Amino acid sequence: MPAAIVRRIVLCLVIASPALILRITGIELAPPLELLAFGAAIVSAAFLLAWAAEAAQKDISGALAIALLALIAVLPEYAVDLYYAFRSGSDPEYLHFAAANMTGSNRLLLGFGWPLVVVIALLVARRIAKRTKSPVQTSLRLESGSRMDIGFLVILGVIAFAIPLLGSIPVWFGIALILIFIAYLWRAGSAAGDENEEFVGAAALIVEMPTRARRITVVAMFLVSAAIILTSAEPFAEALVASGSALGIDSYFLVQWLAPLASEAPEFIIAAMFALRGMGGAAIGTLIASKVNQWSLLVGSLPVAHLFGGGDVMLPLDGRQIEEFTLTATQTILGVAIILALRFHWVPALGLAALFGLQFFITDTTGRYVLSAIQAGLAIVFLIIHRRDIVPTLRAPFRRPEQAIAVVEEESETSERVRA
Numbered sequence: 001m002p003a004a005i006v007r008r009i010v011l012c013l014v015i016a017s018p019a020l021i022l023r024i025t026g027i028e029l030a031p032p033l034e035l036l037a038f039g040a041a042i043v044s045a046a047f048l049l050a051w052a053a054e055a056a057q058k059d060i061s062g063a064l065a066i067a068l069l070a071l072i073a074v075l076p077e078y079a080v081d082l083y084y085a086f087r088s089g090s091d092p093e094y095l096h097f098a099a100a101n102m103t104g105s106n107r108l109l110l111g112f113g114w115p116l117v118v119v120i121a122l123l124v125a126r127r128i129a130k131r132t133k134s135p136v137q138t139s140l141r142l143e144s145g146s147r148m149d150i151g152f153l154v155i156l157g158v159i160a161f162a163i164p165l166l167g168s169i170p171v172w173f174g175i176a177l178i179l180i181f182i183a184y185l186w187r188a189g190s191a192a193g194d195e196n197e198e199f200v201g202a203a204a205l206i207v208e209m210p211t212r213a214r215r216i217t218v219v220a221m222f223l224v225s226a227a228i229i230l231t232s233a234e235p236f237a238e239a240l241v242a243s244g245s246a247l248g249i250d251s252y253f254l255v256q257w258l259a260p261l262a263s264e265a266p267e268f269i270i271a272a273m274f275a276l277r278g279m280g281g282a283a284i285g286t287l288i289a290s291k292v293n294q295w296s297l298l299v300g301s302l303p304v305a306h307l308f309g310g311g312d313v314m315l316p317l318d319g320r321q322i323e324e325f326t327l328t329a330t331q332t333i334l335g336v337a338i339i340l341a342l343r344f345h346w347v348p349a350l351g352l353a354a355l356f357g358l359q360f361f362i363t364d365t366t367g368r369y370v371l372s373a374i375q376a377g378l379a380i381v382f383l384i385i386h387r388r389d390i391v392p393t394l395r396a397p398f399r400r401p402e403q404a405i406a407v408v409e410e411e412s413e414t415s416e417r418v419r420a
Helices: 003-027 032-054 063-073 075-086 092-097 102-132 144-161 162-165 169-191 201-207 211-247 251-276 278-306 317-338 346-358 365-385 385-400 401-419
Strands: 139-140 168-170 314-316 343-345
Touching: 003 032, 003 201, 003 211, 003 317, 032 075, 032 201, 032 211, 032 251, 032 385, 063 144, 063 314, 075 092, 075 102, 075 144, 075 211, 075 251, 075 278, 092 102, 092 251, 102 139, 102 251, 102 278, 102 346, 139 278, 139 385, 144 162, 144 169, 144 278, 144 314, 144 317, 144 385, 162 169, 162 317, 168 169, 168 278, 169 278, 169 346, 201 211, 251 278, 317 346, 343 346, 346 365
Parallel strands: none
Antiparallel strands: 139 343, 168 314
C-alpha cells in the first residue's frame, strides 16, 4: 500500500480515536466537547467512505458507480437522521428533529454545493481559455447521462410537495419512495457510463494498487468507516441537542446545519477537486445523484425508522418541519428547472447561492413561505425557458437501456457539433 494513503488512513483513525475511547470507556464530557469528539470521528469516517467509494468505481463502471458513490457518501447523514426518527417513536421530543438533518443537508447540497462546483469549473475553464486563446465558457455543460438523474429528481421533487400537504410522512409513502430509489439504482445499472473514469487524491492512490490489494483496502475502509459511524452516530446526535441547550443555541439549528456540514464536507471537497481538474460535469452528476438519494431512500426510511422505534404508521411533522419541507421542495424544483437543458450558467448558480444564504436572515414563517413562493415562481420561469427539455427529461427514467444509450450517444454527438 502506498505510504501516502497509509498516512491519510492513519490520520483519520487518529482523529476518530478520542470518540472511540469515550464510547469504550463510558466517560462522559460536557456536551460541546462530546460534540467535537464525535463530530470529528464522523467527518474522518466520511472521508474514508468517500475515498473508498470513489476508488470502488474502478471495479463498478458506469452510472451505477456514481449512484453508489453518492449513496455511500451520505451514509453519515443517514445514521444521524435515522437515529432521530427511531428515537421519535418512543420519545415525542425527538419528533422535532426527525427530518431536520435531511432538509438542512438537502438545501446545503443544492444551495452551496451546486454553485460551488459551477464557479470552480468555470474559473478553471476561463484560465484554460486564456492560455489557449479560445472562447471563454459562461456555462457548465452537464454530461448527457445526467438527464436520467435529473428526470428522477424532477419526479421526486414534485412528489415531495405531498409531504407538507399531508402534514406527515406515512409508512406507505416512505415505502413508495424506497421503491423509486430501487428503480433508480436499477436504471443506473443499465445506463451508459464513462469507461475511462478519472480519479483524484487518495482514490487515485488506491486505484494504482494491484487489483487484489485494492479491493481488500476498499472493503477494509468501508468496514472501518461504517464501524466508526455506527459507534458515533448516537452520541453525536445526543450531543447536538444537549449542546444547543448548554450553549444557548437553538438545538434545531444545530441539528439542521452542523450535522450536514460534518457529513457533507468530504463530498464537497471531492466534487471541488473534480471541478478543479476540469471535470465539472462529473462533479455535478455526483451531487445530483446525492439529491436523488436524499429525496428517495432517506426520506422514505424516516417513517420506517419511526415505526420500528415504537411509533405510529406515520411520522407526524410539526409546523416548522412542514415549513422546512416546503422550502426544500421548492428549492429542488428550481434547481432542476435551471439544469433541464444540461447547462448550468454562472448567473443562476450565484442566484441559487444567494437564495440559500437569504434563508438564514428570513426566519419567520411568513417570510419562509414568501421565499418558497419566490423559488416556485422562478422555477416556473425556467421551466418555460427550457420547455423543450421537459418531456425528454421526464422520459429519461423510463427509457429502455438500449434507448438510453442511443439518446446519450445522440446528445454527445450534438454537443460535439455545438462545440465545433
